[in-house]
Amino acid sequence: MQTTDLIDRLAADLHPTSPGAAWKTLAVALSVGSVVALGAACVSFGKGNDFAAMLLTSSLWMKWAYALGVSAAALSLCARLARPEGAPGALPFLLGVPLLMLGAIALMEVAGLPADERRALWLGRTAVMCPWTIAALAIPIFVAVLLALRQLAPTRPRLAGFSAGCLAGAIAAGLYAIYCKETAAAFVVTWYTAGILLPGLVGVLIGSRVLRW
């Protein structure tokens, strides 16, 4: 096909584009993915704990604050990388801020405790399954975000995949918090972070293949 013919065709296919269209694509993906993840959590964990009582515990708010902080950082990185000229700048380091803050809280928490108590606090009762559950809950969100990114224009696919994975992992961590009975900051900073990084690493590995356009 001649390039002039192509231009005619593309011009005939032009529809007005709203300013927030790229954000909307990401937002729809996040909503759909999160609803599916929440549904999956409801089905597998049942009604779980008494939600009203949990809302009064500080540990739920700690987990939510952590999940929200990581989600916000990951979303801003993801949205930046969805544009072709988007350079990550300092945004990847922003992901480390909630981690450092919670890490500091965890250190204060365990300081002065004897080693076996420290260990008990750190491992809790669910250390083994926690990261895997978060990663599993992240799958629908992760897939939705990757599909959204494929419609946008990421030119750094590995980093974009990483941001999508961390974003999905952080939202999944927030959902998992509703069902999680652990209370220690040391637990959350280790095992929740592992659950967030797992999809992040998968994103690095598959990004260059999945996010090609």
Place this chain on the structure above:
Amino acid sequence: MSEVESRLKDLMLLSLGGDGMAYRELLSKLSVRLRAYYRRRLGQGCSDAEDLVQETLIAIHARRATFDRTQLFTPWAYAMARYKLVDYLRRSRVRAAVSMDDCEEFCAMDETEQAAASRDVDSLLSRLPNAMSEAIRLTRIEGRSIADAAQRTGKSAAATKVSIHRGLLRLARLQAAGALDADD
């Protein structure tokens, strides 16, 4: 801000609002720039440059929502063009890797063996009458067509075919005799 940037950005903003005329003008202007860009990177003769121009125009069209109206236009369009170039080079490097393997294999052929083989062919051909050896050399070794060989030797195509045929038969006989000699 350069004049090009402000002109192109104005067109882009109109296009995002649905102005088809502005969009056509934008894509035409972009295609000129893209063509120059890809030709400069890939060399004038590269036939893939125009494909890349079209691929990039399609990508710009399909992904125009990723343009942030508060940002400059040219870095956005250039990032698209650059991505398509990098993608193309990665794809063609795979192809180049294959052809480089072929080249190594080609270079790795034993030269003495090759020289000996061509010496053998020369000595066998020298034992044929001139017309036959010339016809075989032109067609079977240099790879010319019958018509081309006929023209060069000044004979008809039919006569050339006969020369080749008879020559090959005689070569086969010579070689068989040579093999017997070697057995002795």
